[in-house]
Structures are given as C-alpha cells and as structure tokens.
Amino acid sequence: MQHFFANPQTVQQGLLRAGFLADKRLAATVFLAGQMQKPLLVEGPAGVGKTYLARALARALGAPYYRLQCYPGLDESKALYEWNYQKQLLYLQTLPQRDWTCLQEHLYSEEFLLPRPVLRAFLSPTPAVLLIDEVDKSDEELESFLLEALGEYQVSIPEYGPVQARHIPLVILTSNNRRELSDALKRRCLHLYIDFPTIEQEQAIVRLHLPDIPEKLLQQCISFIHTLRKTALRKPPGLAESIDWARALLLLGARGLNKQVCLETLGILLKYEDDVRQALGRLEEMLPREQETTPPREQANSGGPKLSPEEEQILARFNF
Known part of the structure; x- marks a missing residue:
C-alpha cells in the first residue's frame, strides 16, 4: 500500500525543499490523505498557494504530476480520455474489408486511446500526484463523475471497458469558493482551508x-x-x-x-x-514605518532527513 509520506514531519521537510512552507496542520492533513487514500480538497482565496502545493508535493515525492484545469463545460470525456480519430482513420484505410466486430475491437484499443489527466494518473506506472484545479469552476455534472472516479479509483470507458488505477494517486482538488460544492464530494475528501499567511x-x-x-x-x-x-x-x-x-x-x-x-x-x-x-x-x-528585526526562534528537527541551519530557521519562523 502506497502511503507517500512516513509522517507529518517528512511532509514539512519535503515541501520545504520543494519551495513550499507548510505549517503543522497542513502537513498532518496531507500525511493523512496519503495514509487514508482519500482525495484532499483545498479551499481558500486565490493566490494563497493551493496549486503550488500540489506541484510541490510532486517534487517532494519525485512523483509524476498531472493537472486537470476545470472550466465551465468540462465534461467526463475531456477530463478522462479521447480517441485518436486521425490514427483510427488511417488504420481503416490501410486494412482490407473485415468483420465489423473484429475491426471494432482493434479500433477501440489502447493503441488509439489518448488519456487525459485523470486517466493518465490512473495508468501511471508509479504513484502520481493528480491536481484537479479550481473544481468550483466546473459544472455539477463533473462532480458526479469525480465522485465515481475518486470513490473506487476506477473509471469506465464505454468503447473500452473499466479501467482500474494501477496505483492510487495522491489527489488534490482546489476551490476558490466561486460556488458551493456538493456535500457528497466534500464527504469523499479530507478538507483543508488555506488563508493568506500572517x-x-x-x-x-x-x-x-x-x-x-x-x-x-x-x-x-x-x-x-x-x-x-x-x-x-x-x-x-x-x-x-x-x-x-x-x-x-x-x-x-x-x-x-x-x-x-x-x-x-x-x-x-x-x-x-x-x-x-x-x-x-x-x-x-x-508606506510602512521601519520595524525592528525579530530573530527567528529555534526549533528542533524531528524525523526525516536533517535540515540545514538556514532551513531550520525558516521552518521555525513559519511555525511560530
């Protein structure tokens, strides 16, 4: 079973090296999302680093990173897959006449399948980080698809059949609260709210x-x-x-x-x-008045790779 991080301290340290400062609450929530194999819904105002968090997690883990940018009108097929119609047409033109049932099996095979971000994350040979960005911009129909896909980590393609995720990805959904998300989707996820920092x-x-x-x-x-x-x-x-x-x-x-x-x-x-x-x-x-410089507080490092003194100071100041 893939757990991604060993403990919340390794989340903090991995994100720090990836350029993202995480407080203890955020680190614990990310750790639990990996351990419990649940999507993480991250809400908050625009510009607080929700998208950057997903990219930093991928860098910290050395994992493949896939991003689905949501927008009005985005449907299941655009989020999941499309068929390479040009390649299918060329294939048809190069073959002699055949039985349609046999031909259809070849036309709708993995060779002609173009995976979109969700399917690419499911088919990844190693555990991936999947970002579903600004889910509040999408229509409610997409939420129904996400509930199914992220509930069983399995999707169904009509012409192809069911596809089970090779590895359960670490899924991050972000929302700027442009509209209220469904209770069903929120229940499926762990929740994290990120506000502007102090x-x-x-x-x-x-x-x-x-x-x-x-x-x-x-x-x-x-x-x-x-x-x-x-x-x-x-x-x-x-x-x-x-x-x-x-x-x-x-x-x-x-x-x-x-x-x-x-x-x-x-x-x-x-x-x-x-x-x-x-x-x-x-x-x-x-225009601000001059302020006195406040030295950073010291904080002991616990678990994971050792941090440099400079990294220790930065993390200590963030977790004041």
Missing part, C-alpha cells in the same frame, strides 16, 4: 525564495502587501506577486520602500488599473 509567515516564505533579501526591505514589503490586502481590491496580491515584487525590488537595487519605487512597481502586485489607482490614492499612508 506577516511573519509570509516573510519566511519570501525569505525561502529570496535568501539574500535585506531584512529591512523584506519587512517593509510584507507590511505594505498586508495593508494593501485590507483594501477593497478586485484582485488582492497573492504569494506569487509578493515573491515577484520582492525580486523586482532587489533587481532595482532598492534597500527600502519609498513612494517612487512603489510607483514604478505597483503593476507587479496589482493586475487591474482600478486597483492601481485605488492604491495610488492611499500610497502615502500605506
């Missing part, structure tokens, strides 16, 4: 990706972003924008925030002009 946690996340960023600039950046998120914006900046903005400020040689550097780089944080104008109107009051 200031201290977000500093640790940015530090993980940009270890050379000056502490003063890091504190000012994150303080500014958290103030910005409290504004009524069409799209608040997510973690990816935080990292990109901090990287841009480093490239510009900034040692701290001021009005000019914010004017030049707001387009990295905000993607809509209305949001930019709203931020510009409050720019003076949003």
